[in-house]
Amino acid sequence: NAGVTQTPKFQVLKTGQSMTLQCAQDMNHNSMYWYRQDPGMGLRLIYYSASEGTTDKGEVPNGYNVSRLNKREFSLRLESAAPSQTSVYFCASSGQGTYGYTFGSGTRLTVV
Amino acid sequence: AQSVTQPDIHITVSEGASLELRCNYSYGATPYLFWYVQSPGQGLQLLLKYFSGDTLVQGIKGFEAEFKRSQSSFNLRKPSVHWSDAAEYFCAVVFTGTASKLTFGTGTRLQVTL
Numbered sequence: 544n545a546g547v548t549q550t551p552k553f554q555v556l557k558t559g560q561s562m563t564l565q566c567a568q569d570m571n572h573n574s575m576y577w578y579r580q581d582p583g584m585g586l587r588l589i590y591y592s593a594s595e596g597t598t599d600k601g602e603v604p605n606g607y608n609v610s611r612l613n614k615r616e617f618s619l620r621l622e623s624a625a626p627s628q629t630s631v632y633f634c635a636s637s638g639q640g641t642y643g644y645t646f647g648s649g650t651r652l653t654v655v
Numbered sequence: 656a657q658s659v660t661q662p663d664i665h666i667t668v669s670e671g672a673s674l675e676l677r678c679n680y681s682y683g684a685t686p687y688l689f690w691y692v693q694s695p696g697q698g699l700q701l702l703l704k705y706f707s708g709d710t711l712v713q714g715i716k717g718f719e720a721e722f723k724r725s726q727s728s729f730n731l732r733k734p735s736v737h738w739s740d741a742a743e744y745f746c747a748v749v750f751t752g753t754a755s756k757l758t759f760g761t762g763t764r765l766q767v768t769l
Binding site: 574576578583584585586587588591593601633635637643644646647648649 | 661664689697698699701704745747755756757758759760761762
């Protein structure tokens with residue numbers, strides 16, 4: 544049982560390049576989330592998907608887009624990367640009513 | 656506004672000493688409360704959670720937390736710290752009616768001296 548799987552684990556981008564962070568969960572969870580973690584700021588919610596077919600903005604959505612491809616997969620896209628998007632990105636999922644999040648191991652992204 | 660505060664950015668304790676990490680939230684009702692731990696370069700692991708009932712909750716690795724409604728607090732405690740407890744600790748809250756979105760505090764980094 545893998546839980547939440549994120550790919551890639553590390554990535555270096557040049558300013559202006561685009562990329563998609565992939566996330567998949569095998570726990571049949573309805574809700575999925577993307578967070579970014581920056582030193583001294585904790586984790587901040589970028590986007591979330593409460594159920595398959597729906598997505599909503601979180602606290603820091605600017606510069607990002609998401610796709611809930613199916614119940615298992617929730618991807619995060621950076622269309623034109625900026626140095627301010629250098630961060631560690633975490634995907635998480637939760638089952639209905641449990642509020643028990645399961646986190647992926649993170650993607651460390653550096654934009655130069 | 657709904658918020659979560661961890662007032663201590665960095666705490667150093669000696670191995671074997673007791674530990675208390677503080678967490679306060681700003682909200683009119685009782686939220687759902689969590690503590691997570693993150694070791695360097697790793698993801699987040701759930702230590703414990705509080706939804707309702709007994710205000711003293713037990714978690715993994717010997718941690719416990721107490722919910723105090725009057726103080727809007729959910730402090731994490733451990734009677735005797737081990738060197739392997741060195742990590743960053745995050746308090747997190749689900750404010751009811753927010754589609755289960757977790758709001759995190761800014762974290763407390765724990766250093767353990769031998």
